[in-house]
Amino acid sequence: MSGVSDNETYGFGVRSLVGGCWGFAASRDLTKDEVARVAKQAVAQARANRSALVRPVQLAPAPVVANGTWKSPIQIDPFDVAIEEKVALLLAANQAALGVKGARFVNSSMFFLREEKTFASTEGSSTFQVIYRTQPSMTVTAVGNGDFATRESNDIAPRGVGYEHVRDTKLLEMAPKWASDAVEKLSAKSVEVGRYDLVLHPSHLWLTIHESVAHPTELDRAMGYEANYAGTSFVAPPEKVLGTLRYGSELMNIRGDRTQPGSLSACGWDDEGVKPEEFDIIKKGVFVDYQTTREQALWLDWYYKKLGKPARSHGCSYAQTWAAVQFQRMPNVSLLPGDKDLGWDDLIAATDRGIAIIGDGSFSIDQQRYNAQFGGQVFYEIRGGKIAGMLKDVAYQMKTPEFWATLDMVGGPKSYHLGGAFGDAKGQPVQVNAISHGAPVTRFRNVNVINTGRTA
Amino acid sequence: MTIRSLFTTARYLSREECEAITTKALSFSHADETRVLVSSTNVSNTRFAVNQISTGGDAFDSVVTVISKFGKRSGSAATNQLDDAGLRAAVEMSQRVAKLSPEDPEGMPELEPQTYRAGVNWSDATASLDPATRADAVKRITEPAKAAGLVSTGFMEAITSAQAVANSKGLFAYNRSTASVLTTTVRTSDGTGSGWAGATHHDWTKVDPTALGARATDKARRSVNAVAVEPGRYTVVFEPTAVGNLVQFIGRALSARAADEGRSFFSLPGGKNKIGQKVVDDRVTIVSNPFEPNLASGPFSGDGLPTKPVVWIENGVLKNLDYDRYWAQKQQRAPTGAGGSIGMTGGMSSMDDLIRSTERGLLVTRFWYLRPVDQRTILYTGLTRDGTFLIENGKVTKPVKNMRFNDSPIFMLNNLEAMGAPVRVSASEGGEPGQAIAVPPIKVRDFSFTSLSDAI
Numbered sequence: 023m024s025g026v027s028d029n030e031t032y033g034f035g036v037r038s039l040v041g042g043c044w045g046f047a048a049s050r051d052l053t054k055d056e057v058a059r060v061a062k063q064a065v066a067q068a069r070a071n072r073s074a075l076v077r078p079v080q081l082a083p084a085p086v087v088a089n090g091t092w093k094s095p096i097q098i099d100p101f102d103v104a105i106e107e108k109v110a111l112l113l114a115a116n117q118a119a120l121g122v123k124g125a126r127f128v129n130s131s132m133f134f135l136r137e138e139k140t141f142a143s144t145e146g147s148s149t150f151q152v153i154y155r156t157q158p159s160m161t162v163t164a165v166g167n168g169d170f171a172t173r174e175s176n177d178i179a180p181r182g183v184g185y186e187h188v189r190d191t192k193l194l195e196m197a198p199k200w201a202s203d204a205v206e207k208l209s210a211k212s213v214e215v216g217r218y219d220l221v222l223h224p225s226h227l228w229l230t231i232h233e234s235v236a237h238p239t240e241l242d243r244a245m246g247y248e249a250n251y252a253g254t255s256f257v258a259p260p261e262k263v264l265g266t267l268r269y270g271s272e273l274m275n276i277r278g279d280r281t282q283p284g285s286l287s288a289c290g291w292d293d294e295g296v297k298p299e300e301f302d303i304i305k306k307g308v309f310v311d312y313q314t315t316r317e318q319a320l321w322l323d324w325y326y327k328k329l330g331k332p333a334r335s336h337g338c339s340y341a342q343t344w345a346a347v348q349f350q351r352m353p354n355v356s357l358l359p360g361d362k363d364l365g366w367d368d369l370i371a372a373t374d375r376g377i378a379i380i381g382d383g384s385f386s387i388d389q390q391r392y393n394a395q396f397g398g399q400v401f402y403e404i405r406g407g408k409i410a411g412m413l414k415d416v417a418y419q420m421k422t423p424e425f426w427a428t429l430d431m432v433g434g435p436k437s438y439h440l441g442g443a444f445g446d447a448k449g450q451p452v453q454v455n456a457i458s459h460g461a462p463v464t465r466f467r468n469v470n471v472i473n474t475g476r477t478a
Numbered sequence: 479m480t481i482r483s484l485f486t487t488a489r490y491l492s493r494e495e496c497e498a499i500t501t502k503a504l505s506f507s508h509a510d511e512t513r514v515l516v517s518s519t520n521v522s523n524t525r526f527a528v529n530q531i532s533t534g535g536d537a538f539d540s541v542v543t544v545i546s547k548f549g550k551r552s553g554s555a556a557t558n559q560l561d562d563a564g565l566r567a568a569v570e571m572s573q574r575v576a577k578l579s580p581e582d583p584e585g586m587p588e589l590e591p592q593t594y595r596a597g598v599n600w601s602d603a604t605a606s607l608d609p610a611t612r613a614d615a616v617k618r619i620t621e622p623a624k625a626a627g628l629v630s631t632g633f634m635e636a637i638t639s640a641q642a643v644a645n646s647k648g649l650f651a652y653n654r655s656t657a658s659v660l661t662t663t664v665r666t667s668d669g670t671g672s673g674w675a676g677a678t679h680h681d682w683t684k685v686d687p688t689a690l691g692a693r694a695t696d697k698a699r700r701s702v703n704a705v706a707v708e709p710g711r712y713t714v715v716f717e718p719t720a721v722g723n724l725v726q727f728i729g730r731a732l733s734a735r736a737a738d739e740g741r742s743f744f745s746l747p748g749g750k751n752k753i754g755q756k757v758v759d760d761r762v763t764i765v766s767n768p769f770e771p772n773l774a775s776g777p778f779s780g781d782g783l784p785t786k787p788v789v790w791i792e793n794g795v796l797k798n799l800d801y802d803r804y805w806a807q808k809q810q811r812a813p814t815g816a817g818g819s820i821g822m823t824g825g826m827s828s829m830d831d832l833i834r835s836t837e838r839g840l841l842v843t844r845f846w847y848l849r850p851v852d853q854r855t856i857l858y859t860g861l862t863r864d865g866t867f868l869i870e871n872g873k874v875t876k877p878v879k880n881m882r883f884n885d886s887p888i889f890m891l892n893n894l895e896a897m898g899a900p901v902r903v904s905a906s907e908g909g910e911p912g913q914a915i916a917v918p919p920i921k922v923r924d925f926s927f928t929s930l931s932d933a934i
Contacts, residue, residue, distance in 0.1 A: 023579050023580045023582055024582060024584070025552075025554065026552075026553050026554065026575045026576075026578070026579045027553070027554035027555065027556070027575070028553075028554070028555040028556070028571050028572070028575055029543075029555070029556040029557075030555075030556065030557045030558070030559075030568075031539070031541070031556075031557075031558045032557075032558055032559060033539065033558065035537070043531070044532070044533045044534070045533075045534060045535075046533060046534065046535035046536070046537075047535065047536045047537070048535070048536070048537040048538070048539075049537070049538045049539075050538065050539045050540060050558040050559075051538075063536060066609065067534050067535065067536060067609050068534075070534070070608075070609035070610045070612075070613050071524070071531040071533070071534050071609070071613060073531075073610075073613050073617070074526065074529075074530045074531045074613060074616060074617055074620055075530055075531070076528070076529055076530040076624075077528075077530065104578070105575060105578040105579070106578055109578070109579060109580060113580065126739070126740075127739065127741065163741050165739070165740040165741060168740075168747045169854065170740055170741045170745075170853075170854065172741075172853075245528070246527060246528050246629060246631060246665070247527040247528065247532060247631070248527075248631075249527065249629075249631040249663045249665060249672075250527075250631045250632045250633055250661055250662060250663040250674075250909060251633070251661075251907065251908055251909050253846075253933070254665075254669070256932070256933070258669075345521075345537040345539055346535075346537070347533055347535050349533070384849050384850060384851045384859065385849055386847040386848070386849045386859045386860055386861070386882070387847055388846065388847065388861045388863070388880060388882075388931040388933035389846055389847070389861075389863055389933050390931075390932070390933035390934065391933075392931055392932045392933050393861065393880075393882055393929060393930070393931035393932070393933065395859050395882060395884075395929075397851065415852075417851065417859075419882070419928065419929045421932070447908065450523070450525055450633035450635075450908065450909045450910075451521065451523055451633075451635060451908070451909075451910060452908040452909075452910060470929075472884070472928060474851045474852055474857065474859075474884060475852065476852070476855060476857060476884070476885075476886075476889075476926075477855065478889060
């Protein structure tokens with residue numbers, strides 16, 4: 023056992039809007055004097071920032087919420103489970119992995135978060151929320167023949183639930199499987215470069231959705247506000263793409279939400295006190311809406327008027343802790359399943375020459391979200407509708423709209439799975455956000471695959 | 479005049495305050511051994527986008543971490559509540575966790591008291607930055623950009639912090655430090671050109687906002703109407719930031735344990751490592767030096783080990799790997815205590831020389847979305863960004879579209895042609911100060927670009 027730790031942090035942040043300019047200050051010291059000092063500091067900060075004001079901030083209306091309360095839908099509070107039980111499970115799972123011949127190193131861990139968040143605004147809203155997050159994980163490294171290979175357990179995702187998620191993921195039972203995957207990778211066939219049909223498991227596709235759909239449809243990016251780090255977006259300017267940009271095939275239906283039970287983004291109200299709503303981002307392959315906050319919703323007033331809808335925030339405001347200022351962060355952004363009851367095996371059976379990918383691996387995408395490259399955890403060659411063995415050194419390169427245009431099969435509701443991550447980075451200073459992305463099993467046609475196993 | 483403004487002094491805990499906290503926490507402990515770490519930080523920032531300040535903030539926090547040990551059992555707890563009740567709760571939680579944990583066969587006893595050199599990473603100029611001064615610095619970029627019809631976006635951050643570590647054997651160490659960073663991306667108003675410039679130093683007076691704005695502006699203008707060139711192997715002149723982006727990954731791959739256990743580029747078969755072997759071009763020397771102003775980091779690490787200058791690679795030969803205390807003892811070596819900066823020695827060429835001597839090649843400003851692809855070769859992928867140009871017959875002739883690469887800093891430093899003088903760079907993608915990195919501009923042959931990106 024290399025580390026058991028318990029970390030607590032407590033504090034408050036004040037965001038002020040003065041004459042159309044934001045200011046923010048925060049402190050760990052929750053005394054009357056310090057609260058007053060920090061509130062004044064936030065106002066002074068906003069005043070200092072006004073010297074460079076061009077376009078004053080305006081906020082879309084939001085209903086006042088008096089004394090709202092919300093709690094993550096947990097069954098077992100992870101902080102009520104004895105550390106002995108957690109430790110025993112991790113050590114047993116490690117032993118089970120090391121029982122596989124060739125598996126040499128195993129790391130496993132559990133992470134739990136409980137957050138109590140109180141929000142109050144001068145508009146009269148006040149909410150209290152208790153949020154839980156749970157992540158079990160394992161990494162196995164196999165060593166042999168002067169080579170090594172690793173398998174990460176990222177087909178089990180972090181979730182916004184309690185300890186029941188650890189039990190549901192069956193670490194102990196899965197460990198030998200992950201270990202044997204790592205060992206099998208050592209002798210797997212190195213992929214031949216070329217174009218392949220890809221059958222993608224939701225444990226892999228969630229990250230492709232995250233990078234190539236969820237990030238480019240953030241309105242602040244599209245408007246240039248993140249140009250210095252996260253980047254801008256090819257889904258811009260709004261007046262040229264809203265309701266018209268073809269993003270992918272007819273099978274592509276993408277929805278934003280903060281309601282899916284057990285998802286990481288779920289909450290009662292966002293960090294501006296707005297109750298989030300489910301909203302379509304892409305409908306039948308056409309881009310129809312951005313992710314917004316109260317400040318941003320009014321930027322699209324013209325579009326919502328055209329649709330006969332009021333300009334209202336979608337509830338995407340979030341700050342990582344009390345010490346960070348809230349801004350637009352993605353909600354859960356998910357690919358909806360199809361009507362037909364298709365599963366993993368059906369898509370493989372329908373594929374003549376392809377590669378099946380499970381789990382997320384190396385990932386990288388440009389600052390406007392056109393050109394991306396994704397690896398995975400486990401790759402299988404598909405020949406004549408059957409799995410023909412494991413591959414390694416696989417990554418696919420894609421251009422976002424071209425890739426999504428090739429989506430020609432989506433699985434049914436039974437194949438739907440929520441992937442996700444705790445550490446989505448955006449903003450300066452960088453803040454992390456926890457989100458889930460759901461997807462069914464999918465097939466994409468004729469995608470460019472490269473071999474990453476260079477030696478010189 | 480000495481009016482106590484809300485911002486006159488950055489807040490951090492003094493040596494005396496830290497000593498009082500650690501003494502008190504240690505007095506609450508009845509573990510066999512106890513270590514207490516204090517980290518006190520004031521982070522202030524100003525963000526600007528679309529030529530105006532979009533937000534700014536100021537957050538103060540102090541965190542105490544207690545590590546308690548009973549024999550080989552160890553547990554850790556952290557809190558930011560520094561009154562007696564908060565400290566007592568953290569001590570008790572760490573003891574509870576320790577008692578519940580299994581024995582760690584790799585646990586090391588606490589260090590005896592050590593002697594430390596004085597840290598050199600403090601600057602009064604950085605510690606006294608206030609929102610108005612930050613706004614003035616930002617305006618030196620936004621106002622010329624606005625006047626020129628360009629769009630500037632960026633981030634400025636100043637950090638003042640104090641770190642202390644103490645243990646039940648009487649060890650005590652304290653250091654205060656500062657960091658500052660300013661990065662900006664300037665784009666043409668139609669989004670067809672983009673240029674970046676950035677600088678970081680613990681001493682704010684070493685950062686010149688006007689010069690950074692001018693450099694980013696020049697690149698934005700010159701990058702309009704980029705042409706596509708075929709992906710493939712190119713001779714490349716890398717600006718120092720791009721070199722820092724990649725060479726920092728060698729710094730992260732220096733674990734002696736990973737090498738000895740066969741899971742690193744620096745591994746040799748049979749549990750051996752590459753110390754003493756030539757790994758890159760013989761003109762390359764890579765060091766860490768906590769006490770050199772351009773590479774400054776603190777004088778101790780989290781376990782209280784004093785840091786010292788370390789030569790990793792000397793004239794192309796691997797000289798040292800990073801041994802933590804456990805692995806050092808196991809391998810009968812001294813623990814390394816490197817601190818964490820990366821410095822690379824350079825050559826005599828100017829940027830102009832590197833370009834003038836290139837018949838056909840590319841000039842790269844910086845990289846983005848760097849992610850590991852293959853740990854066996856330190857192979858990474860990522861894309862060029864904000865200033866990529868074609869060199870023909872010794873001259874920069876036109877902007878080129880951004881490209882994705884798949885390559886390793888090890889391969890890159892084996893294909894070295896020439897180097898300039900090292901400079902301090904801002905090599906973190908998120909624009910935070912990051913580790914101290916000082917590297918030269920370099921020219922290399924056969925750098926591998928694998929696909930084109932339409933992102934600007």
